[in-house]
Amino acid sequence: MPRNKDALRGRLQQAALELYRERGYEQTTAAEIAARAGVTERTFFRHFADKREVLFDEDPRLRPILTAAVAAAPAGSAPLAVLFHAFASIEPLLQDNRAFTEPRQAVIASTPALRERAEAKSASLTALLAVELQRRGVPEKQALLAARAGMAAFGHAAQSWFENPSVGLRVYLERGFDALGELARRGS
Amino acid sequence: MPRNKDALRGRLQQAALELYRERGYEQTTAAEIAARAGVTERTFFRHFADKREVLFDEDPRLRPILTAAVAAAPAGSAPLAVLFHAFASIEPLLQDNRAFTEPRQAVIASTPALRERAEAKSASLTALLAVELQRRGVPEKQALLAARAGMAAFGHAAQSWFENPSVGLRVYLERGFDALGELARRGS
């Protein structure tokens, strides 16, 4: 019964990712993940709320960074400018997690249940950004609209960065927000 | 054993909504929903993939309407303009479902598992719109960005319309897309 504390969480995540890749998410039982990590099924569920959550550990680490970045933006910045800086601030974290994130994305993309959770996480972060924009004085509905639009631009950037990491995320963020502005300019 | 065909689906949806409201989603079993509708648990799962899906029956009806509306937009329309017309085209359907939709939203909003499904549905419709925009010649990434931004504007409109239905959805859609343009104009 190892007591490696946080190391166990990492082993569980690694085991889950491997098994999901080897035989698929549906064909993997929680007990199998736990066994590969050297613990019991019960212990698995003490560390992760469910079988999906084990692949989304980055989310709680993203939150404080985004919160701080929004708060740190210069007073008077336009909402989308604030969001641009917020997204730019998480590049180091995404960079570090890349080795784990890459195979993870493939599994998520091919598993409806995991895509659903990914969408929920994205929506949750969007709501967080909206709240932080409100804290800066942006009216509620406008804040939510801005957060969603900004998240759309981020998605654009992240996908590009994922396909070609030779350039920094920041560059793609500029393109993403530019593309958003372009779309809006060409009219509704 | 009634054989009302489609009527049963409606009874199951109604029963589920009632029970979710009375005692909450988690505290309601699939067997209870089925019993209230006069059938077996097994039959419930033959009509709906899971306990969540029973509240999201509108989704398959929305798809063909949106698809047709995007295809029907005038050639050369800007992406966001196409989406504006697409969203405007579903107003009648939303209008008809209002009596069912209103209590439904409240249950969804207060239940994480249902919010998650709702986000997934929204994402799925967004993907559909992106595909249809591509069919009109919009490049893939730009199409996805536009679809997400447009969906953000729709969310803005739908929320307002829900709070105050005395004006048509179309009016709120105009405001939503205007607000989006305003945000983009004020810059990133």
Add this chain to the structure above:
DNA sequence: TCTGATAATGTCAGTCACTGACATACATAG
């Protein structure tokens, strides 16, 4: 009206995600 094909429902057994309760092993302060 009867009959056979078709589709919907019922029945039953089984797997697995997830949870609560309680026992046990580990770690560390003192």
Add this chain to the structure above:
DNA sequence: CTATGTATGTCAGTGACTGACATTATCAGA
């Protein structure tokens, strides 16, 4: 070396969901 808190193991249980098979309703045609 011991007390104490915390992580883990064990066990039993609930409920979502599925596959297989039996049964019943519907309806077209003889």
